[in-house]
Structure formats: structure tokens, C-alpha cells
Amino acid sequence: MTKIILSGANGKMGKVIARCTEERNDCEIVAGVDLNTQAYSDFDIYPSFSECGESGDVIVDFSNPAVLDGMLDYALKTNTPVVIATTGYSPEQIEKIQKAAEQIPVFFSFNMSLGVNLLVSLAKKAAEVLGGQFDIEIIEKHHNQKIDAPSGTALMIADAINDTLDQTQKYMYDRHAQRKKRDKNEIGIHSVRGGTIVGEHEVIFAGHDELLSLKHQAMSKEIFAVGAVNAAVFLKGKPAGIYDMGKMI
């Protein structure tokens, strides 16, 4: 039985995770952390990690970048593995996560769905073949409650393509102020926000008279919850290091 501490317990994803663990017999939530400490299930919710009086086997985090420092302090002090799904981190925060992974197991992915993991592989393959000849643009669409833009997944896809193309690409987030043609070595990244869109990511490779499009559409938040809970069960007992979807499936 994997005992989970749920960070962001009162958020949209936190509540889906709580529901998802109730249907499983290999894990349970023993405590939550959230600014809103109102309990809705049979575990207590603490306002911060420094006030969390429980211990668990793994922390699962869908919260806010502001939680990172306190969460990593707690995880390092108590030697607790962490599944980090939150997006919107600064480069310094990402470095901090990587440093923590030298001491504890950290599962870190901006998208916990199976399909996006495959989309990343397909986009890398397409970039290998078409990079340099086709223009690459990423369009992400999310609900109107999302705080960060572009999405963590859009950046993860762009980084994977850029790795394949030997870091030759610049990211272009906004052409509003541009008074020039598109640069050959750029990846355009565009964000749409509206309604209850769960999450869509499309990568287009636009060439002369032809266009290739790779698209993933999330139909529910459950796909992320299932991936994150599977990651928590997978992470228990693993040695220190950085893990992602590719290492789990």
C-alpha cells in the first residue's frame, strides 16, 4: 500500500486524484497540503508542508510553483519521494528540482498522460526528418482557470524538438510586436484559454504546399490523475534520481 501526501489537495486536480485513489487498493491518501484546509474526505489538510504532521511514502504535487521550496525541504528532510506535476516553474526552480533528485527519487513530468508521451516521441521523429525544411509551431488550448502560459506540456514538446535539432531553435511566444518575416530557426508557441477545455496540444510542421499535424486532446482530468497515481506507486522504493513517463511505461 503506497501512502500518499497530496499537495494541492483542494485544487481541481487534487480532488480528481482523491476520487481516483478511492477506487484503488494499492494506495491511499494519508494527508493533504493546500491553502484551503477544508477537509472533504477522511484525511486532514494542512496549510503548508512545515505544518504537515503526517508522513507518507510519496508526495503527489499538483499545486503552484510557490509550494516548491517548502515541499522540497520537507521531502529532503523526511527522505520522501515526490511526483511533481505542477507547471509554471522558473529555470532556477527546475534546477532546484534536479538537485533534489540527487538525494531523493523525483518523478517530474509536465504531462502525466500516456498520449502526450507518445506525441513527444512522434514530434521528435518528425523533427528529425523535417527539421530545417518545415516551420514548426505548437498550439496549446486550456480552460480559463489556468494560471501559467504557455503550458508546461507545450514547453516540454518544444524542448524535446529543440534537443533533436541540437538546440538550434529560438522560441517565439508572441508575434504581436514583430515587424519581420518568420525566422527559419524558430518554434512558435501559442496559447488559447477558454471555457472548460481540459488540454489540447498540437504541433504543426508546415512545409511548401504540405502540412503535418500531430495533436493530442485530453477528454478528462482523470488521465492525468491516473498517470500521477501510477507514478507514485512506481516511485516508492526507487533509488534517488529523476524519473518520467518514458521510464515508467
Ligand SMILES: NC(=O)C1=CN([C@@H]2O[C@H](COP(=O)(O)OP(=O)(O)OC[C@H]3O[C@@H](n4cnc5c(N)ncnc54)[C@H](OP(=O)(O)O)[C@@H]3O)[C@@H](O)[C@H]2O)C=CC1
Ligand atoms: N503534469 C500534469 O499532467 C498536469 C499538471 N497540472 C498542473 O497542476 C497544477 C494544479 O492544477 P489545478 O489543480 O488545475 O489547479 P488549481 O488552482 O485548481 O489547484 C491548485 C491548488 O493549490 C493550491 N495552492 C496554491 N498556492 C498554494 C500555496 N502557496 N500553498 C498551498 N497550496 C497552494 C490552490 O489554492 P488556491 O485555489 O486557494 O490558490 C489550489 O487549491 C497546475 O500547475 C497545472 O498546470 C494540471 C493537470 C495535469
Ligand SMILES: O=C(O)C1=N[C@H](C(=O)O)C[C@H](O)C1
Ligand atoms: O493546467 C492544466 O489543466 C494542465 N496543465 C498541464 C500543462 O501545463 O501542460 C498539463 C495539462 O495539459 C493540463
